[in-house]
Amino acid sequence: MINLALVLLPLYFLLFELYLRVAKRCDITDVPNQRSSHTKVTVRGGGIIFVVGAFTAFVLGYIGIWPLLGLIISALAGFVDDLHPLPTWPRLLAHFSALLLLLWGGGLFILPWWLIIIIMIIFTGWVNVFNFMDGINGITVLYSLVALGTFYFLPEVKEYKDLIVVMGLALIVFAFYNFRKKAIAFAGDVGSISLAFLIGFLWMDLIFLSDRFYYILFLSVYLLDALFTILIRLLNRENILKPHRKHLYQYLANELGQPHLKISLFYVLIQLFINTSLIYWSKKQEISISQTLMVLLFLALSYLAVRYMVWQKILKMQHREMQK
Structure with a gap:
């Protein structure tokens, strides 16, 4: 090999x-627009x-x-x-x-x-x-x-x-x-x-x-961000088929100005931790469907908590901008 x-x-x-x-x-290039997270033609x-x-x-x-x-x-x-x-x-x-x-x-x-x-x-x-x-x-x-x-x-x-x-x-x-x-x-x-x-x-x-149902968790970080973003957009009566900038990673990159590479590593390291933990856990005992659902619930609540904190920070920044 x-x-x-x-x-x-x-x-x-x-x-x-x-x-x-x-x-x-x-x-065949990508020209930045109002939805883009980049600033140069690529x-x-x-x-x-x-x-x-x-x-x-x-x-x-x-x-x-x-x-x-x-x-x-x-x-x-x-x-x-x-x-x-x-x-x-x-x-x-x-x-x-x-x-x-x-x-x-x-x-x-x-x-x-x-x-x-x-x-x-x-x-x-x-x-x-x-x-x-x-x-x-x-x-x-x-x-x-x-x-x-x-x-x-x-x-x-x-x-x-x-x-x-x-x-x-x-x-x-x-x-x-x-x-x-x-x-x-x-x-x-x-x-x-x-x-x-x-x-x-x-x-x-x-x-x-x-x-083994718990293998669904191997892609859970992407799934949770995407699914909750879709649900939130549906609740706001938005067309989910249209492009947007409302994923958590987009808020971090665009509204909060965090470096792209830092955000990418954040997402990836969390998924890597989940996957390695599951592999280690599964070698100790069989992971049941109920245990899988409990882990999924914990990850979902953790995601929503982080998203809420990020959104509150964005609102405070917007409020400060309006007061200037």
Whole structure:
């Protein structure tokens, strides 16, 4: 595997540099607007390197044709959306089509029809949740490294260890251009959606193979921020399909002016702590559904407490500004 890394890392760096040149020439860039958390024009769609990584894994025999096709369909819809914003329904159709290929390849159509529908709704929701959370430098690439790193050490998905390594190499290359004060490139929808598809594929496989509900907590930080943000926006009667800056990490970055890298590390280290704690705990005893729900409740209350404190701080800052 070390020899493979010595070959793939230079290749991925070369391909990324080529993409940067093409993207700049073709004006595939992200121009800051009132919803942005960045202040300079930045190349968009750098996450295409993850598609390259998945294709490399397929050539090496680390992933099957059906998951690869599903990932490519999802990524293609994301790349088109990066170039020219797509309406909601074509994007959702692409996600559903990709998942159908994944279910077909995995032989899961033997499941009851109602369970297939539930899986499709949850999986599509996860892809969009992951995409929504891609808003500041480093957060997506670091979170993905933690997620894939966790999966790497779980025996239930040991057959995908080589796939995880290959994708990890692609993530490391992307991190070089993204995990910095002023990012050179953003993942774009093509990157965040393809990563969401891959992580969702491994996550779904993990839960089905192990029959352990507590594995849902391995992605809980992203899930909680996204789901509570959606609920709050629904309570405020907002259109949840429209772009916004109301995630907790966006409040920290935009309203409170915290550094992007600091926030990204904050999110990632919390998820890493949760994952390592669960792995250690599960080796001591089996974690029940009730215990999982208790942990989830504690995390949810902790998130809401932090969000409330951040919001109060923002209100005080706005009040001081109005008094000037």
